[in-house]
Amino acid sequence: xxxxxxxxxxxxxxxxxxxxxxxxxxxxxxxxxxxxxxxxxxxxxxxxxxxxxxxxxxxxxxxxxxxxxxxxxxxxxxxxxxxxxxxxxxxxxxxxxxxxxxxxxxxxxxxxxxx
Amino acid sequence: xxxxxxxxxxxxxxxxxxxxxxxxxxxxxxxxxxxxxxxxxxxxxxxxxxxxxxxxxxxxxxxxxxxxxxxxxxxxxxxxxxxxxxxxxxxxxxxxxxxxxxxxxxxxxx
Numbered sequence: 001x002x003x004x005x006x007x008x009x010x011x012x013x014x015x016x017x018x019x020x021x022x023x024x025x026x027x028x029x030x031x032x033x034x035x036x037x038x039x040x041x042x043x044x045x046x047x048x049x050x051x052x053x054x055x056x057x058x059x060x061x062x063x064x065x066x067x068x069x070x071x072x073x074x075x076x077x078x079x080x081x082x083x084x085x086x087x088x089x090x091x092x093x094x095x096x097x098x099x100x101x102x103x104x105x106x107x108x109x110x111x112x113x114x115x
Numbered sequence: 116x117x118x119x120x121x122x123x124x125x126x127x128x129x130x131x132x133x134x135x136x137x138x139x140x141x142x143x144x145x146x147x148x149x150x151x152x153x154x155x156x157x158x159x160x161x162x163x164x165x166x167x168x169x170x171x172x173x174x175x176x177x178x179x180x181x182x183x184x185x186x187x188x189x190x191x192x193x194x195x196x197x198x199x200x201x202x203x204x205x206x207x208x209x210x211x212x213x214x215x216x217x218x219x220x221x222x223x224x225x
Contacts, residue, residue: 100207103163
């Protein structure tokens with residue numbers, strides 16, 4: 001596909017369960033970002049991958065959150081032992097290169113609901 | 116912590132009116148991007164400004180980067196219902212990190 005693809009588009013899970021969210025970036029894009037967006041809010045940075053460099057994990061809110069990226073392809077965001085406050089839309093974005101001027105291309109997000 | 120403050124947080128106006136949205140910081144940015152997000156979708160880039168004092172026009176939208184590269188504005192002329200959405204600004208700081216504003220939710224009423 002031409003754009004960033006995220007799956008699933010919606011996920012409902014019970015408190016305490018683990019979830020895995022997937023992001024397929026645009027082919028050739030070296031940079032990949034994960035963001036969290038609560039209802040009606042702006043974007044909360046989670047993690048940033050750039051090529052083969054060590055990822056910037058400074059935005060991960062707790063050790064229940066982790067993410068991996070294989071080379072310059074697919075990334076997965078894993079949330080362990082989900083809590084109700086984890087409910088949000090999780091957005092993935094990729095860009096050709098990192099900042100400053102490379103625009104971000106976003107997927108449509110995964111809406112996570114923890115019951 | 117660097118902040119990008121957007122104002123207003125929420126704006127609801129009638130179709131045909133003009134409006135301005137602001138993005139302000141005490142920090143200098145090497146570039147600043149504006150995105151629009153519609154419900155159920157990810158943000159989409161509208162414009163990138165890189166030079167202090169730069170003005171860019173995109174049809175009825177006018178973007179300005181402050182002379183000191185600390186602030187930016189988005190002006191919409193004769194707003195249309197299709198302009199409804201969440202407008203986000205994002206600046207690249209001296210550490211090449213992308214700093215996001217909290218967004219302005221804009222509703223254009225027919």
